[in-house]
Amino acid sequence: SSGINAEYGGDEMNWFDRDDEPEGTFNTLGLEDRSSVEGETHDYLLKLVRTEVYDDNTEEDIYPYQYTYTHRHFVGHHKGKPLPPRIFFRLDFSPLTLKYTRVHESVLVFLFRHLALIGGTFAVLKLFYNGAHVAKEGKFQ
Secondary structure (H helix, E strand, C coil): CCCEEEEEECCEEEEEEHHHCCCCCCCCCCCCCCCCCCCEEEEEEEEEEEEEEEECCCCEEECCEEEEEEEEEEECEECCEECCCCEEEEEEEEEEEEEEEECCCCHHHHHHHHHHHHHHHHHHHHHHHHHHHHHHHCCCC
16 A cells, blocks of 8 residues: 655645655655554654754755654553554654754865874874883883
């Protein structure tokens, strides 16, 4: 059976078939085992966090949502008897907004940082080498 999914783009909702998902999307529950035991209860939890990403170069805000999900399945029992099968869908919307700012640095800052890292590495290696050489020569007093 093919499912119906939705994609929100601006002011309109675009519907598409599971087989025709737009490029760049993925079905996170697509790899879940769909077999079920009689009387099994399924519990889906989806947590959404609003995110604001500000790009310093383009001075543009983007508002994606980050999410995590979990799926539990079990056979419920009450007083030793199995409960009828149930499905729970729970949504948890976070009241907090994560804010990121993309800051692009110049090529010179990038170059100087990496040269400083390489220079510091050679300086420390030179100290260890000289210490080992002094220890080998036995010139400790």
